[in-house]
Amino acid sequence: MLSHLLHLAGISSTVLEARSRAYCEARVRAGVLEHTSVELLRCAGLGGRLDREGLRHDGIELGLDGERHRIPFHELTGKHVTVYGQQEVVKDLIARRLADGADLRFECGAVSLQDLDGSRPWMRVQHDGGADEIRCDYIAGCDGFHGISRAAIPAGVLTIHERIYPLAWLGILAEAAPTRAELLYMHHRRGFALYSMRSPRITRLYLQCRPGEDIAEWSDDRIWTELQARLSCTDGWRPTEGRILQKGITGMRSFVAEPLQWGRLLLAGDAAHIVPPAGAKGMNLALADVHYLAEALRRFYHGGDGEGLKRYSPACLRRVWKAQHFAWWMTSLLHRFEAAPAFDQKRQRAELEYVMSSRPAATALAENYVGLPLEAL
Numbered sequence: 269m270l271s272h273l274l275h276l277a278g279i280s281s282t283v284l285e286a287r288s289r290a291y292c293e294a295r296v297r298a299g300v301l302e303h304t305s306v307e308l309l310r311c312a313g314l315g316g317r318l319d320r321e322g323l324r325h326d327g328i329e330l331g332l333d334g335e336r337h338r339i340p341f342h343e344l345t346g347k348h349v350t351v352y353g354q355q356e357v358v359k360d361l362i363a364r365r366l367a368d369g370a371d372l373r374f375e376c377g378a379v380s381l382q383d384l385d386g387s388r389p390w391m392r393v394q395h396d397g398g399a400d401e402i403r404c405d406y407i408a409g410c411d412g413f414h415g416i417s418r419a420a421i422p423a424g425v426l427t428i429h430e431r432i433y434p435l436a437w438l439g440i441l442a443e444a445a446p447t448r449a450e451l452l453y454m455h456h457r458r459g460f461a462l463y464s465m466r467s468p469r470i471t472r473l474y475l476q477c478r479p480g481e482d483i484a485e486w487s488d489d490r491i492w493t494e495l496q497a498r499l500s501c502t503d504g505w506r507p508t509e510g511r512i513l514q515k516g517i518t519g520m521r522s523f524v525a526e527p528l529q530w531g532r533l534l535l536a537g538d539a540a541h542i543v544p545p546a547g548a549k550g551m552n553l554a555l556a557d558v559h560y561l562a563e564a565l566r567r568f569y570h571g572g573d574g575e576g577l578k579r580y581s582p583a584c585l586r587r588v589w590k591a592q593h594f595a596w597w598m599t600s601l602l603h604r605f606e607a608a609p610a611f612d613q614k615r616q617r618a619e620l621e622y623v624m625s626s627r628p629a630a631t632a633l634a635e636n637y638v639g640l641p642l643e644a645l
């Protein structure tokens with residue numbers, strides 16, 4: 269996305285990707301685009317397939333032990349979200365970048381970053397059995413939580429804020445037509461469960477489990493039994509089962525590295541911050557980061573003005589911390605914390621009942637879920 273936005277501003281870039289194109293296009297990740305993200309993609313000329321195939325959701329449902337309550341986003345905020353898989357966004361971007369003649373290199377080997385604190389940083393890249401050296405003005409570290417960029421910053425520069433939760437999600441992709449129009453986030457005494465979807469034929473479902481659990485211990489039968497137990501509703505609705513196409517377990521953390529810049533290296537997305545998935549913010553934060561970064565670089569090249577680059581990290585962090593708060597809050601509200609004292613379990617239930625019954629409380633959830641507005645850089 270950054271490379272595409274830079275291209276629109278007449279700025280050239282090289283994209284180094286460790287994986288193959290097929291891997292990037294098949295890897296199942298997040299699925300909810302904020303109103304703000306859809307606007308960014310549309311404004312960048314990437315709204316075509318998204319507008320045709322994305323599923324518009326005007327709200328979500330919260331569930332408490334089998335009883336559902338709708339949070340009507342559109343009625344409360346005038347905005348909606350769009351369900352469109354991250355890998356679909358990635359497919360659209362790769363196709364568009366290649367059509368525009370981008371220097372997009374897949375299956376790169378080891379990359380090392382050099383002279384990041386000078387005026388002319390460079391990278392050494394193992395590729396096709398040889399090594400290339402690439403010189404540039406800036407390096408954007410968009411390489412995820414386990415990437416090399418953040419690790420290339422000397423110790424003592426970054427302040428790390430981290431919270432690890434005693435929770436994980438077991439996620440499956442099932443060949444089953446969704447039978448609810450909107451996502452259902454269920455708080456249940458057996459643990460949290462989420463009913464989501466990817467298309468009119470594919471359901472995406474999640475179960476709270478313990479971090480470090482082995483997916484081999486979760487047979488398809490066990491997964492469906494648990495999903496039925498947690499998601500079945502008192503009005504008789506239950507999830508439709510289907511062939512499980514993919515399954516995996518992901519641990520949960522909140523993480524922020526500050527600032528997002530060191531010298532000529534600028535971090536964006538998961539390289540700088542991780543949110544737990546209950547707020548559906550990960551992909552959206554990454555898109556907002558690169559929007560700010562492209563704008564900062566556009567001002568640098570076209571206005572000769574480094575001010576935008578100075579504001580990049582603070583502008584991202586203001587948004588990141590609001591999303592951190594929201595993702596932490598949704599996580600705390602919806603999961604079952606088995607080790608929590610009875611007081612906290614009662615308090616959590618009361619909070620959920622409050623959100624389900626108060627319009628101002630539901631509006632606060634809705635406003636954050638559909639995405640807070642972007643600020644001017």
Ligand code: PHB
Nearest residue numbers: 298299464545546547548
């Ligand atoms: C998903 O469909 O993958 C999804 C939806 C909502 C979330 C997290 C994941 O909060």
